[in-house]
Amino acid sequence: MKAYITRRLLSIIPTLLIVGSIVFFVMRMASGDPATAMLGASATAESIARLREQLGLDRPLAVQYVDFLLNALRGDFGRSYATGRPVAEQIFAAFPDTLELVFWGMLVGTLIGVPTGIIAAVRPNSIFDYASRVVALLGLSMPPFYLGILLLLLFAVNLGWFPVISTPQPGFFGRLHAVFLPALSLGLVQASFIMRSVRSSLLEVLQEDYIRTAHAKGVPPARVHYWHALRNALIPVITVFGLYLGTLLAGTVLTETVFNRPGMGRLLVGAIQQRDYPVIQGGLMIYAALIVVVNTAVDILYGLVDPTIRYD
DSSP states (O other): OHHHHHHHHHTHHHHHHHHHHHHHHHHHHSSSOHHHHHHOTTOOHHHHHHHHHHHTTTSOHHHHHHHHHHHHHTTOOOBOTTTOSBHHHHHHHHHHHHHHHHHHHHHHHHHHHHHHHHHHHHSTTSHHHHHHHHHHHHHHHSOHHHHHHHHIIIIIIISOSSOSSOOOOSSHHHHHHHHHHHHHHHHHHHHHHHHHHHHHHHHHHHTSHHHHHHHHTTOOHHHIIIIIIHHHTHHHHHHHHHHHHHHHHHHHHHHHHHTTOOSHHHHHHHHHHTTOHHHHHHHHHHHHHHHHHHHHHHHHHHHHHOTTOOOO
């Protein structure tokens, strides 16, 4: 197990190097020039060339690439072209708000998806089962930002229960009040994935011989369902949590824009509009690092949930 964990942790470095390389070259292939975006279309060729030299964009692409990788390994993503501030400073100022949104979105999805999936599996082909599957299908078909617009119109504009601009407020309940609608728009979509995963996994486990044996021995149904069956059905669900963290992070980009909420999403959208390469590269690298670390933790968690799993 220790050898497996060591290999998995060491694999994070080449994975991030590959991701960083893809991000770097894709940004350079995109249309638009940072100097032109900053100075405007009416700027002279001389001023654009001077700014490109100041930003280091006139250097050979290979030199820029090597500098980016070496600096990224040290956690230095350079300075923003637009503000001149260190990219790491901007990212770590915006990232807590995004993590807060992801946490509450995941919590909402879990609190809705897991119990719904359990009840649907325990009572298959019931009215509740059919209704939950229809709702899950709607949730899977609806993008988080579109659902966010509907929630914003209903609860913020029409009813006035929540602020239109989701700026974090002082205090726990102030922050919770501000993050509720954005987290709900992310969590409802996440709940659809979790519910389907829990239902299908638990249905499969409930057909196993040891479950029928437990029923035959007179074990209470609640203990059979929630202790014996649910624990063995958790592995696919854990996989869903790891995989859809990336979906949640991607959903925060447009969700923060819709709700006018500070965070990494708005930072990246602004950077893309301004062709601010360092901010885009740094933000995407942080996203990639978080996803890789979480999926590595999920792989390791398999062995803790199911003792029969052994890593060579």
